[in-house]
Amino acid sequence: MNASLENGGPLYKGTGDRVSDTPYEDRTWPAGPPWRTFAAPPTMPQPPDDEEADRRLGRPGAPRRPRREEVRLVNAALLLRRPLLVTGRPGVGKSGLAYRIARELRLGRVLHWAVTSRTTLASGLFEYDAIGRAQALQSPGEVPSGTADFVQLGPLGTGLLPYRLPRVLLIDEIDKCDIDLPNDLLTLFEDGYYEIPPLIRAKSQEPTAVVHTDDPGGKAEVREGVVRCHAFPVIVLTSNGEREFPEAFMRRCLRLDMPDPDAAALGELVAAHFGDTLGARQEKLVRDFLRRSDRVGALAADQLLNAAHLVTSGQYLPSATGDDADEWTDLLEAIWHPLGGEEAAPA
Secondary structure, eight states: OOSSOOTTOOSOOSSSOOOOOOOGGGOOOOOOOGGGOOOOOOOOOOOOOOSHHHHHHOSTTOOOOOOHHHHHHHHHHHHHTOOEEEEOOTTSSHHHHHHHHHHHTTOOSOEEEEOOTTOOHHHHHEEEOHHHHHHHHHOTTSOOOOGGGGEEEOHHHHHTSOOSSOOEEEEEOGGGSOTTHHHHHHHHHHHOEEEOHHHHHTTTTOSEEEEEOSSTTOEEEEETTEEEOSSOOEEEEEEOSOSOOOHHHHHTOEEEEOOOOOHHHHHHHHHHHHTTSSTTHHHHHHHHHHHHHHHHSOOOHHHHHHHHHHHHHTSOOTTOOTHHHHHHHHHHHHHTOOTTSSOOOOO
């Protein structure tokens, strides 16, 4: 199977199984709506890959049973070329969805844009080192560098480059953003292009500029100062549900609510990272984690992974008795501390 819908089946399955390793230039992608089709010819080479997905998700191909809603909404977002707003409390694996999509569909390295209250649209698109450019022009005896040498595309700007297949862009914790950012993104999401003013001003001298991208060592050609996409990126926005977004912004997104993982999902997560090294201890560890989570308030899944690593390290004996058992219990309470800072009162 190549990267296209086959017999009406889903492109994204969420099982962890990758599509077949068809050469990048031969892979196809399902057509989107006419109003979400972008005309720029594909000029970018295959994007790089890295080990970040394996680090976050565990070993490739580990068995996983995804929720139907996840599969349904991810595939709808892929077909409609719309951003996917993933909501849920911290630690339930929202950002991991972007890495799972990229790894399963072989879309290369995930572009990660971490949002804060100081984040602006421009910072996600590109940065221009005007001071460095001025200093280079004043340096005696050096051949002046072009304007493009001082342009660095951000993760959002890189994602809109004309790749044959869409890049995966993770916009993390969008609810921390400045009040204007969601509205600033609307036109960009609709039009699929942006301008780089320093390159537009220099286009008579540099009609084709080679700029730095967000990928390590990456470069891209920009013609006449305008970046136009070919395949609209797969955008995953994560939110902890701390704020409401404008109606116009929500209209352009599909929303996926991610619940707390149950015992089966936690077991799959542990197995993806540790295989069968825990053996029978895995079920007890997951059960103890859920019991602790019920008592102190919802915990994050990576807190469970921390405990699993301690078990597999051989430095602790969870099955010990006496003082050793007390030490293990005390250690678990320290690792599985309440995320709010205070332990919930017993019911």
